[in-house]
Amino acid sequence: MVLLFAFLLVAAATAADPPVDLEEIESYLAQFAGYKKSENTLVASWETEEFNEAVKRFQREVGLEETGRLNEETLTLMKEDRCGITDGGDGDNSQDYQVWTSWFKYSPKRTLSYCITDYTKDLSPSTARRVISDAVRAWTRYGNLNIRYTSSRSCDLKMKWGVRNHGCFSPFDGRGRILAHAFYPTNGDVHFDDDEYWTDRSRSGKNLYYVSVHELGHALGIRHSRVRDSVMYPIYRSYNPNFKLHMDDINAIRKLYRKF
Template structure:
């Protein structure tokens, strides 16, 4: 990982411990301008040092969020934008200060080897219609979906009972789980992942995970999205892409968009 990215991710991780707001609020709490500032700094739309008393900075940050999400760029914290900021989402940032976005997707860096191992450490206690074997299958399918378009990639499972550490390590965790990026309970952020050459993928164990239903948090979408990060992809500004940061709910026949395919093939050329 490049030094500037490592430093930026450390600052984001530190912020994760401080802020309660992460794309969602407790029931009955009104969304405020201060909540918006927290969101902007957390997901890279403002610098941590930016002046929170500057209306110009605030409006620019609102416009950046609106532009990335494909919303109307008004610069106003209107109902549409508030609803966007309260949408469940991935905890990874959308904007890296030192990166110049020349494409709709952003890239971290690829793994030096394309023969990758993976391990799932545990299973969630809260599910709607998912079994442990169903979770295993979704993870396998998610890995295989990326490999369809990057055929040099191969994945092999390491048993959770093995002492061997895998390249990509997945687990379900709650609240503060020791990586500097605390989860926030049901709703809000659903998961996060770390880029090569870290490869950790964490799902919020307080969510009610599901498959093939609009109820709960759809594990199919979240798993393939977070594995995309673990393979080196950042968030995409293209609505409908797997790497779009906002949770869009259950979709039958989940597939990669052209934007996702372009990203994974730039990291791992065919």
């Protein structure tokens, strides 16, 4: 009994230990899971209901078991590069894909335009345009809409590269972590962090095609998916020469822009 009691004391002490880089984790949860620090100073922040609920929201968004605890798998995913859009893990739990709204809700037109206002330093403008054109086609082949390129800055989907405070309310964070973000209809802006090293058909750097498909999904009204093989999963996946949309992605674009 004495040994058992001692073991339980050690286990309890271990469970109560603060997680590594607690301040960084709290900042991450505040940005991506709506965490607001409790005003109760008598309880360790990582043991509060607010903290545990934020962890659950993050776990829900990335398809993990909702324990509310910072287990190894949760901490590993928090360290991965990702999209800067915050969904907070809310939405209809009956399906994996989540949608916001379509451009059709606000306009009868069936053709959208896109433009690139500022290019990356890592790729030639012609390469960047080709990659983004391919990313556009990844979606239009499954939805009842057309998206065309224009050299005019007056377009529906405005794309650009920038660093840190790049002209919107959501600044980038330097190399790593947040790679890009986009805005839902009818804003349509897509921003890439140019502190990243952007590549085409390479396992080095950050694959522009994959990130472009993901962010265009947001610009067309698709939220994050909990399916890890979906391009709309919030965590970045490296270059795959055999990449194609998951059925979860296809269901989402068809939900918003169903072919008749």
